Each structure stands twice: as structure tokens, then as C-alpha cells.
Amino acid sequence: MTVRFTEVANADPAPQCTHDYQVSCGNCRLNAICLPLALKSEDIDQLDDIIQRGKPLQKSQHLYREGDDFQSVYAVRSGTLKAYKTTDDGREQVTGFYFPGEILGMDGISNNSHASSAKALETSAVCEIPFSSLEKLSTLMPNLQRHFFQLMSREITEDQMLITLLSKNSAEERVTALLLSISSRNARRKLSATQFRLPMSRVDIGNYLGLTVETVSRVFSRLQKMDILRVDNKEIEILDVNELRRLADSMN
């Protein structure tokens, strides 16, 4: 018995409706959670000028690769991307998932070379923000400088939350924490907080959370048996948010 939530899950601006390309930050649906936040409208126009809106990325295409020259940071317009590093012995470590309105690529600043790779998990579109222009603009617009400092600082605090999760929490807690994170990021974009489609595979989830696929799968099954979740492949419905929060919060 397969139930489809496709209608809800795909409420995202799908790349197919390209006739309505966002041509300006000023009228972008996402500008409340993206870069322009806290900028005056004439400043937004200046920012607009440096931003390049590229063609959509197909699923599994790379936005950049580890070691590439660092030129730009990117704002996700639609779709989802994952960032990952390749360890010396060739394994992957997923370091983050990026949803519409979120910025990625900032880890390349320190060495002028990307410290991780970024790959589209589904058809996605991004706004490219050339970093040198952003730097110049930042010296002229203190608000922009501050906003960008804040964005980087948030990346740090989020990484630290993941560190804590990996270091202290059980498989169940890690998975529930990720689900709640995705749920709240959906809510921020005015999408359903309880029904959504996971854009990433079980492998990616496990990799991100420091677990094997099997463990992730078992946790999903367990949560479903407990009537906290309804899982149908990548379609997720949260049936009992409170219980899910309780599980994520910490040891019972």
C-alpha cells in the first residue's frame, strides 16, 4: 500500500517552471532567509548586480569539487545539495545538506580552495556569488559584512551541534535530530513541517550521521513501529512531533 505525498513535497519552486526565472534578489521568495536579509533596497540592487544565476544542476552533478579554486559562494535557489569531503583512504564524509535559501561554499575561503565537494541531490538551481565582489561590496556595506560574518558563524555553530550529536548521541537520537532539522527548515520556507520527501538517500543520511545504512533503516522501522513516523521510502510523515522531540532531545 503506497501512499504518495508528492503534491505537498513538490510544493518547492521546481526547476521546470524556468519561464519564471528569478532575476532579482528583491523579488525572490527566499530573500527573507538568504543573503539580502537586513539590507536596504538600494543595497539589494547592488548585491543583485554581482550575483550570477546559473543554469540548473542535474541530479548528481557537482557544483564544485574538493580542491577546486575557490571563486564563489552559492545560495540554493531550488533543489537540495550535499557537501562532502573525501578522506585519505577514499571514503566520503557528508558534512551538510543545503536547502533553498541556504548558503554553501564558505569553507573554501580559508585556503582559496574548496575544502569539500558539493553535489546536487536532485535537479537544483543556485545563485553564484563571486567572493571577491562580495568582499569589495562588504567594505562598502557594513550590514553586508556583518551579515556574512553571521552566516559563517552560524555554519560554525551548526557544525558544533553536529559534533555534539556524533559524539554523544545514539543512532535513534541522531536520526530524529536530522528529521527535526529538516522539518524546521521546511517550516521556515512555509512548507509542511510534518510531511516531506527526503532528498537524500539512506546512505547519505547514515554517512552524515556517522551510522551505517542498516542502522538508519532499522531506526526508521522502529520509529514507524512506535507510530511516531510514517515512512514510505523517501516520503516521511511525522505522526507524533512531541514524541519525536523527546527522543531527539536526549537519553531517556
Added chain:
Amino acid sequence: MTVRFTEVANADPAPQCTHDYQVSCGNCRLNAICLPLALKSEDIDQLDDIIQRGKPLQKSQHLYREGDDFQSVYAVRSGTLKAYKTTDDGREQVTGFYFPGEILGMDGISNNSHASSAKALETSAVCEIPFSSLEKLSTLMPNLQRHFFQLMSREITEDQMLITLLSKNSAEERVTALLLSISSRNARRKLSATQFRLPMSRVDIGNYLGLTVETVSRVFSRLQKMDILRVDNKEIEILDVNELRRLADSMN
């Protein structure tokens, strides 16, 4: 049989020699690895003006606490600090150790409130850099802006390395990776890369690496038995760097 490496380990500018307080970035021994990097000398003077050099912190004193208003970032002048977060259920997660020349506190920028606490592991001295002044100065000095972006970016990439370590690596690999990190940070300050004193407790090491004290202790014992390390409480001597690197690198 207790061997002491104290002379080497304490080669650091100890806080007791306060008669020779650093009064300027220009003549600070650490300026090659600290903020002033890449600044012209007249710029360094300007930076100097905003930096406040406070009194030393005693062991286990806090530099700031989670939730404190964010005012400044800090450069370690001498000693060592640890940063940690307290989880909802009251446990600690150590998120980093900070040695002389390193900057901490940047995770407070995003919310104007410190996301973690910082505590001295031994008597330590820090330079306080008021962030609002740093911001203003950054708009005037593009090099400083860039340098600070880079510092934050490095913090991100370092957190990501820790994420990978926690997610993928065995207890042995985690401990050896930390030892090598401390070793190279010592080398950067022209101290011995093979003999040093660990400023943090086993508990802190375990906490940082997502391991229990007992596991950390067992790893030390095992490495000692393998003649890779000599361990005498907090005094460490690396006997076989290559083998240590090999262990840290990855699965055998």
C-alpha cells in the same frame, strides 16, 4: 620511574614573567600565526589600538559562558583554553582546544551571544578584540576583513575534520589524530613536536573525541606498549611519528 619534560613543555611564555607584558602586536612573538598576519605595519598599529590585553585567567576560570552577550573575540597569548557546550541534559561537549596564537569566540557572532563557554585549562592570558571595532576596522582594511573571513573559514574546516573523525574513525585513530594536531600546533610555535605536556585532562580528551575516559586511557596504554608513545600522566613523548601518522591516517 617518573621522567619530567617540564623544561621543554613550559618553554611557552609563562604568565609569571609579567614584567615583560606584551604591549603591542608588532613585537608579539605570536604575530606570525595570529591576527596581524598579512597586515602592513601601520595597519598593525591601528589593530593594536583596539586590542585590550587583560589580566591572566587562572586555571578553570571562564573567559565567557554560553549565553553571554557577545562583545569580543579573543586571541590566546599564553596557556590553553577549551571551548565547550552544555547539552540540554546537562552534559558537556568539548568543541575545541585553543593554544597560543589561536582565536576563539567566533561562534558568538551569529546570535550576538556566545554559543559555547570557554574555560582556561591552565593559567592563561588572552588578548581581547572588541568585535564592533574589528568590524569597523575591517571595512577600512580589506586585508583584515579577508584575514578574518579566512579565520572563520578555517574554524569551519577544522570542525568538519572533527566531524569526519567522530563519524568514521576508531578510538585509536581519534586519539592519534589529536596528538598529531597538538604536535603540529606546537611546531608552529617553534616548540618541540615530539615532547609536550597535555594541558587537558583525559576526561576532556575523551569528551572532545566522543570517547569515555577509560577508552582514552586504554589507547594511551596500547600506544605505549607498541613503543609509539611514552606516556607519563600528561607528559607525552612521541617515539615513532611515522607509525603514529600511519595509525591516524586510517583503517589498517
Added chain:
DNA sequence: CGTTCCATTGAGATGTGTCAATTCAAGTGG
């Protein structure tokens, strides 16, 4: 010289990894 904190070591418990088999979904080509 006790007290306290930290580190070490042992024995046993357990959560998660590993390996292997099966099912399911989505294409692909005949």
C-alpha cells in the same frame, strides 16, 4: 597524612557494525 581528583586496569554488557539474503522501485531493451 588524609582527602580529593585523576588515571589506569579489568570484567562484563550492549549498541552498532559487518555480512548476507531478500524485497522493492525504476528503468531499459526486446
Added chain:
DNA sequence: CCACTTGAATTGACACATCTCAATGGAACG
């Protein structure tokens, strides 16, 4: 439209690294 292939997800059985609990030893300090 059906067989076939392929990759993803699930489930089970077992192994093992690390955790937990407990006892001991040692160093620092008043």
C-alpha cells in the same frame, strides 16, 4: 507490455569495539 537489470532499502544473525561498572593506584594539595 513483459523480462531483465540495476541500485536502494529492509531485515536477520552474528561479531566486536566501545561503554558501563567497579576496583585500584598515584599525584596534588591542604
